[in-house]
Amino acid sequence: MSESEEEDFVMYGTPLDPIEEDDLKRKKPTSVEDQIVTDEQGRRRFHGAFTGGFSAGFYNSVGTRDGWSPATFTSSRQKRNATMPRGAEHYMDDEDVGEFGFAPKGIIATDTFISRLDSAKLLAAKRRKMEAGTEVIPGASFLEDMITPVKDSKGVVLLRQMGWKPGQGVGPRVSKDTPEEGEEEERKVYGCHIPEEFRKTMEKSEITFAPDDAPAWILVPKKDLFGLGYSGLQRGNVLGLEASVSGPKLVMAEKGNRRVKITGQAFGVGAFEEEDEDIYGTEDLTKYDFELKSNVEKQKSRDPKDREINPYKKYEGDDVPGFVLSRVVITPKIYKPPPIPDSYRPKYRLYPSCKGIREPNSSRWDIKPVERAKEETQNVKVGLNRHSLSSRERGALLGEEAAPRKELNEQILSLGQEPVEDVTPASTALALLPTKAESKFSGSTFRPKIRPFSRDLEKQKRYEQYLVLRQNNQADQLKSLQPSNMLDADRAQEQAMFERAATVYEPLNSGIMSRFVSSGTTDATKPLPEIEIQPDVKAANMKMYGKLTRIVAEWFPGDLLCKRFNVKNPHPDSKEAQSLQETKPKTRLNLADILGEISVPSSSQVEVSQDSLKSSDKTRTSPPRLVSPVEKKVDVAKITVEDHSLIPEACEEPEMIAEEDIQRPSIDLFRAIFDEDSEDESEKVTVASQEPDEMKSRTTPPKNHDDRNSGVKSAMFSSRNISKTNEDSRNSRDDASRSSTGNAGILANLDLKSLEEKWKTNTEALFKKFSLEKKSQKEVKISAPVDTYGPSLPPLASAQVDDELTRESSKKSSDSEDSRVSELRSGRKKMKKHKHHKKHSHKKDKKKERKKSKRRSSDT
């Protein structure tokens, strides 16, 4: 039975597994807590915060399963323009962007915009609402219906209502068997076919079809820049719609039977290749020929169609339908400009009413007259408008005198040419100005080119007057020009300032200036200004050499140079004087510096004469003394003499070296600490080396060096006797002084120079010793002249001569000479003591030099 029953059932699909009893328990519905929303990967979607938080990353942790790893540095060298993700969507998971994510990307019409008719769901809801009467506003649903958005055009709606469906053509329905007339007869039918009559009756049955949808004939305006008729790659081509219909777009040329076509496809075919039929690109069967037709026939059938369809028929010569090429060449007519009347004066007129034009004198910032008038009327109403006033107007209100307005070009001009009117005497004190000076003002010789005090016009005026006074050696009268309310200190300061400015800005009045003549003043008739010949040059030209041509000045050789020359510093404590001179000889003089310097001394200090500052250090260290007018005059005279000679000393030994000497402790100290043994040794050596020297110098008579001296001296004497016999007395005096400075008799042995000479001869002797040559001949030569002058004086006699000489020199010669002799003596003492480190160094050098000479001799 069961079998039969089973057989009766028709079974569809696969049967479910039989439910077992154990499984029933599990059918318990899942609790709310267990109903977890998961994403595509099965991860829990919402977390925490009352399950409102999103899942993100790896189980809501930052990063991956392996933890968070910071972004590693990747060189942008290779991929420079790689854009980094910036938007929030770059950080979102894929499901967030999906249809059910919180940021879906697809555009979905909301419910309100879904057609009511389409959405049965909505209709049902509406109905439910209406039935329940739960509408908030009664009749709102009808209102809603009234404002449904229009989806289709009215025509479409009408057509639809008439039974039209999208995709159908419009018109009466047609049966399948209404073919076109022409085709019917010509058609050849192969194979089995329903006979014509039979078919007609069969097809003429009630089955009708809607007509095909005729494509709308739309004239498309040409928007691209392609050639006429050419449409590049089009989307439509892919679907094969238009391409199949319209055929080849452009026929370029015909080659024999073949046609070279350029269709809408991309160029991929070479000029000599034949294009393959694009069978895949043609979805439409119309592309295929189903009938056997000759080409001509096809042409015929296609041509009229083409004519109609292609509105952009290419231009073929003259026969544009309805148009003929014009025979008349149209030339544009050119008209001549109208003649300018003779009375026309090409001049631009300024119209005062024109707002944009400035007054010639006004600046850009001045208020324009029209505006000002407006403002004036406003001022009456509002009150004094301070901020709209110009600086001039403010000044006028305050009762200030308007400062003379200076344009830039005027200032430049004033640099070059000083207007004479500026210097017109204002005060009564100017009467003191000598007439000479005034004539010089107007003259071309005096014209201050630079105006150092142009900011303060009064001061500048005073400065110019001062320059005149200064030229006439009446610089002191500046005081009378200065305003009476000026303090004495200020006066003195100003005078000093003027003095410095005058020296700085003094035109090149000295030698150089006189060599140049400005091009403006060149006048062939005028003789060139003669160069002022200085008195010493004059004297030299007159061969009056002597006192007139000689200028003696103080000179500060500096410690180091004296040390190197093995000479006592003539100005040992003159560092200050030196530093004063050396302040900055190399830097250019700057007005700012000078003025800064000037502002330092008080009025009393200014009067300290300059030469006292310059020439000696004593006055520098002593407090500045006040100089009475009489004294001052003398001092000024001194300056004129001494300044001239002092200027060349401006640059002397740099200060650094002097400082170096001060800072370094004496070498004796080092010696005492470090090498006592070596000192002893060196002393021994030096003593040993010196002794033979002295021995030699004592025993051997003075060498040719001495006899040379005497020889020349005698020669000089004789020459003088010839030339100037009347100067005998002077000569004798010169002689004496010379003997003190030079080396005569025994004194020569004690002189440093003679020591040097001796040392030289000594080295020579050594040199000879070590040389391989015989020296006998040479020695004879050397000793020969020595014999002619006899032996040197014994040491006792030399001491006497020494004394006499010192006495003489103290009487006659200057202090310096005396000091020199004493210095020589002290030097000698020092030498004996072997304490002066100069001495040491000197001797060391000697040793070295001797070694060198030895080496040299051995070399040669």
Added chain:
Amino acid sequence: MPTESESEEFKVECKHTLNCKNGAFRSVAWNVDGNYCLTSASDKSVMLWNPHKGKLLQSYVGHGSEALVARSSGDNGSIASGGADRTVILWDVATAAPLKRWREHAGKINGVCFNELSSVVISASADATGAAWDTRSKSKSAIITFGKFGDSATSAVVDEAEVLFGCLDGKVWRFDLRNGKQITDTIGAPVVDAEFSSDSQCVLVSTMDNCIRLFDKVDGKLLAEYVGHVAKDFHVRAMTNFDDSLIVGGSENGKLLFWRTVSSNVVLTLDHPEVSLVNGCAHPKENKFLSIARNVLRLWGSPEDDPDSEENIE
């Protein structure tokens, strides 16, 4: 002695002719003892010769431009040279290596000399200054700069403790270290060369007005004038011989002239085949002279001297 020498007939003959093949000589100087001589030439080199044997011993190359002047030190250990490249170079004689190079001058170096201890080099430059350079310290700057001359300094000479500069401003500047004085003598014409006489009592000044003048050092009086040569455009130098009996001076017309110091007569004129600037140099110990004309260096000596005896001197 001087009277004798005056009466004597003075004769010299050319002993050696040395040719510097590279360029013209600019200056010549004996060393201290007169065994060697130094020349500076336009080929940027300073050369050490043994003129008695006619041998080139060493050349010192390192100037950036022509070497204008070279002098040897008193110990014969070093050479100072100045060039148109504005540097003063101190050379080691044996190794021919430049020991020091001083570059502070802004103009070419016209004169260079050592002091007697060879511890200082004095230079005269066309930048209107003179400078003293320390040969012992490592300092690259000058110990002292001598004055602001009116024009370029043309010569520098040191005698004992006096430094003498000739200057184109027509003055001779003497700096007396011992007394701390600066003595300026106006000569008038541009001074091309100023030398001390061998007894250092006089100053011999050559100027560009075809004249050499001898001045008393002490009072600056003119003692004698020597004319007969041509010195208008170039550095025509003059110096006294070893005993001051003669003045040797060059000329621009290819002649070397000898004057008697006292009588200021021209004793001898040596014509050079090169008709150009000739400068001479007197031996420090005997009557031997060197002359340079273009690229030829000549040694002149008295005809009695046997050339072989020169070798004995060495």
